[in-house]
Amino acid sequence: MLEIMSIHKADEINQLKKTKSGIITGKMELNIKINELPIAKTVKNGWQEFNVDCDGTMFTIKVKPKVWKKITTANEMYSMWVAVITGKLGAKINKGFRVEQPGIQVFEKKPKAPKPDKAQLQAQSQAQLQAQLAQSQAQLAQSQAQLQAQLQNQSHEQLDQSQEQLAQSQAQLAQSQEQLEQSQEQLKQSQEQLAQSQEQLQEQLAQSQAQLQAQA
Incomplete structure (x- = not known):
């Protein structure tokens, strides 16, 4: 029992020494x-x-x-x-x-790519901007061409429609002229029939007067 207490006491003394010195072991x-x-x-x-x-x-x-x-x-x-x-x-x-x-x-060890200098970066940026500008101009030209083609197609369609409407109007005018000529022909026939009726009526009237005079 005494021995164990002595060992514990020795451990306490060693721990106390380490604490006072502030030195710890490392690797x-x-x-x-x-x-x-x-x-x-x-x-x-x-x-x-x-x-x-x-x-x-x-x-x-x-x-x-x-x-x-x-x-x-x-x-x-x-x-x-x-x-x-x-x-x-x-x-x-x-x-x-x-x-x-x-x-x-x-x-x-992979070699690192050299950093481009400012002049090279500016040249690359200008090249990219020029490429983007050229692409934008090409897209604009394409859009303008498509719009012009659409306008031309619409103009052709409108012109065809106008010509078709004009042809229909001319056909209607010709039909109206034909109907007018037919009406004029019918009016002429009616006038001739009226003249004949008037002549017949006058002849009948003359005959009636002659008969009346003979009876008197």
Whole structure:
């Protein structure tokens, strides 16, 4: 029982020391990026060892042959590439440190398209505006041609309708003239019949007067 209490007491003392000092433990991981093939030397068991200068601090990295193969293959296959090396900070050596338990991932790096300058942007904008203007003018010309064609078609249709109405009016006029001539002919016949009737009436009247005179 005494022993357990002593252990607990020791833990409390250690915790108190940590709290007073303000120092806590952490874990540091390295992250190094390279984009060109380093000069390596072959060491034990075919491993490759190379150095990387990071802002004046030298890091020595030793990798297996198959890991080194990944870097050389990327250098042959890709015009641009980047290798990400991760690991733990190892022993301090001359002007730097060793990287323990290194891991390497290699990626192809796509080249960025160059940014166009202001003159090129202005030229592109002017070309786009001119193309849009030409397209608008072509659409306007097409619309005008369609409108003119519609007006011409309507004018032709109206002209045909007017000519048809004129022909109908002329036919009606001819029919009216024919009816007028028929009416005039009927009037002439009626006048002749009236004259004949008047002559017959006068003859009958003369005969009646002659008979009356003979009787007297």
